[in-house]
Amino acid sequence: MKRIKSTAIRPSEITPREVFVNRRALLKALGLSTALVTTMGMLGAPPARAAAAKMAFTRNPRYSTTETPNSYEDVTTYNNYYEFGTSKDDPAAYASSLRTSPWSVTVSGEAAVTGRFTLESILRPHPYEERIYRLRCVEAWSMVVPWVGIPLGDVLKRFQPTSRAKYVAFKTLFNPEQMPGQRSSVLDWPYAEGLRIDEAMHPLTILAVGLYGEVLPNQNGAPMRLVVPWKYGFKSIKSIVEIHFSERQPVTSWSAAYPEAYGFFANVNPAVDHPNWSQARERRIGSGVFAEKIPTQPFNGYANEVADLYRSLDLRRHY
Ligand SMILES: Nc1nc2c(c(=O)[nH]1)N[C@H]1C(S)=C(S)[C@@H](COP(=O)(O)O)O[C@H]1N2
Ligand SMILES: [Mo]
Numbered sequence: 001m002k003r004i005k006s007t008a009i010r011p012s013e014i015t016p017r018e019v020f021v022n023r024r025a026l027l028k029a030l031g032l033s034t035a036l037v038t039t040m041g042m043l044g045a046p047p048a049r050a051a052a053a054k055m056a057f058t059r060n061p062r063y064s065t066t067e068t069p070n071s072y073e074d075v076t077t078y079n080n081y082y083e084f085g086t087s088k089d090d091p092a093a094y095a096s097s098l099r100t101s102p103w104s105v106t107v108s109g110e111a112a113v114t115g116r117f118t119l120e121s122i123l124r125p126h127p128y129e130e131r132i133y134r135l136r137c138v139e140a141w142s143m144v145v146p147w148v149g150i151p152l153g154d155v156l157k158r159f160q161p162t163s164r165a166k167y168v169a170f171k172t173l174f175n176p177e178q179m180p181g182q183r184s185s186v187l188d189w190p191y192a193e194g195l196r197i198d199e200a201m202h203p204l205t206i207l208a209v210g211l212y213g214e215v216l217p218n219q220n221g222a223p224m225r226l227v228v229p230w231k232y233g234f235k236s237i238k239s240i241v242e243i244h245f246s247e248r249q250p251v252t253s254w255s256a257a258y259p260e261a262y263g264f265f266a267n268v269n270p271a272v273d274h275p276n277w278s279q280a281r282e283r284r285i286g287s288g289v290f291a292e293k294i295p296t297q298p299f300n301g302y303a304n305e306v307a308d309l310y311r312s313l314d315l316r317r318h319y
Helices: 016-031 034-043 070-075 090-097 120-123 152-157 197-201 253-257 302-312
Strands: 104-109 115-118 129-136 142-153 167-172 194-195 205-212 225-227 240-246 283-284
Touching: 016 205, 034 194, 070 142, 070 205, 070 283, 104 120, 115 120, 167 197, 194 197, 197 253, 197 302
Parallel strands: 104 240, 142 283
Antiparallel strands: 104 115, 129 142, 142 205, 167 194, 167 240, 205 225
């Protein structure tokens, strides 16, 4: 695997020596040289047989709900992952064709440290935490999921975003052979999402690599996906291969497909309906067909943590 620079280097982007040294220091801290990254990529890693591999983690009660988590069965068989089909049971049925190892992530844009990194080198320095989060889908259902992951901010800081990095954009793998849903044009592929930099750095935002103490199943976005618990589920992009720091707000798949329904912010908001249905209540998956819907909370119940980020925004306009 070569280190890839996708655009020509403008004079303003020539990396000062200090920053270059920092990049080498980062690679060293990761236990890698650029050459070693190259070698590892060429040799590849053994094929993924990770579905039930246990992980080491510490629980984080500070950022966990005390609600009862949904069953492993619910969390891994009722999914949205359009790359494998649009039915809830398609991802569990078809996502085994996704090869999650070896996996690399390209980091680009407004940051001192950019390049192509192995997944292991991005994750290794950070201890895993378990966080039990509510996930509220824009389709008015919800789940409670015990994720295993790391704060996204801890990872992003190591790339040293510049002062012009106002947003972070993410992309999912594009590979129609492994992802048969990409042969249909329900969305513009690859799936793209983004956050404002302060949202990305917020301690609630995590990169999840596992659930229920085990390596993330493919249908849940292996090997690494975003979880932003105060936003509608579609912001939590799966199987990430690109991280891009930008000055401008990035184009995102769902807001491009249907801007009247899916805004860039997509904060969970019971007061702003979807054009075709109410967002005031939600069905908790697993509660049974006759169960009452429960009220949806502003920011999915995380208002104390995140409402301050939006002090100056009209949330009816910036839905
Ligand atoms: N790449 C990609 N990421 C995605 C989606 C998708 O279709 N493709 N669906 C989103 C939606 S709508 C939801 S609700 C969550 C579902 O996550 P889960 O299946 O792990 O519960 O993933 C989000 N991330
Ligand atoms: Mo969703």
